[in-house]
Amino acid sequence: MEKKVYPLFYAGKKQKFARSVVSKGFIFLSGSSGRTIETGEVSSDDVAEQTRVALDKIRLALEEVGSSLPHIVKMTIYLREMSDYQAMRDAEFAYYQNYCPSLAEAPPASTVVQVVSLSKSNMLVEFDATAVLPDA
Numbered sequence: 001m002e003k004k005v006y007p008l009f010y011a012g013k014k015q016k017f018a019r020s021v022v023s024k025g026f027i028f029l030s031g032s033s034g035r036t037i038e039t040g041e042v043s044s045d046d047v048a049e050q051t052r053v054a055l056d057k058i059r060l061a062l063e064e065v066g067s068s069l070p071h072i073v074k075m076t077i078y079l080r081e082m083s084d085y086q087a088m089r090d091a092e093f094a095y096y097q098n099y100c101p102s103l104a105e106a107p108p109a110s111t112v113v114q115v116v117s118l119s120k121s122n123m124l125v126e127f128d129a130t131a132v133l134p135d136a
Helices: 047-064 084-098 101-105
Strands: 004-010 012-022 028-029 070-079 111-116 126-134
Touching: 012 047, 028 047, 047 070, 047 084, 047 126, 070 084, 084 101
Parallel strands: 070 111
Antiparallel strands: 004 012, 012 028, 028 126, 070 126
8 A cells, every 4th residue: 555644743843643644545634633733732721722723733734745625525523522512613614714615615524522531631622634635
């Protein structure tokens, strides 16, 4: 199987897992959370802000491999508190309206799973995206 691996860096330090892997026209992104690339720390204690940071990272990762937001086909969203569901969805929809209106009209398939915890205690949400390369 041929694949291309793109590394992930937090605060300039290479992580032990890929940012994304491209294989046979599919793009598999590692989970994107509210941790900022610059510091590796969670951006805030607000689920809407963490959602925006996570979606920014997804957008940039897709652009890095030659794709873009409209090519997302599936999202799995890990949410620590279901009480944050509406705020997360509202932030997600607003992000799509700003950066990719076509996703606001025709969103990707999506699953939301409540989890007990994420990799950092103050992480509230993490997005796992699968996309395709253009013309794949």
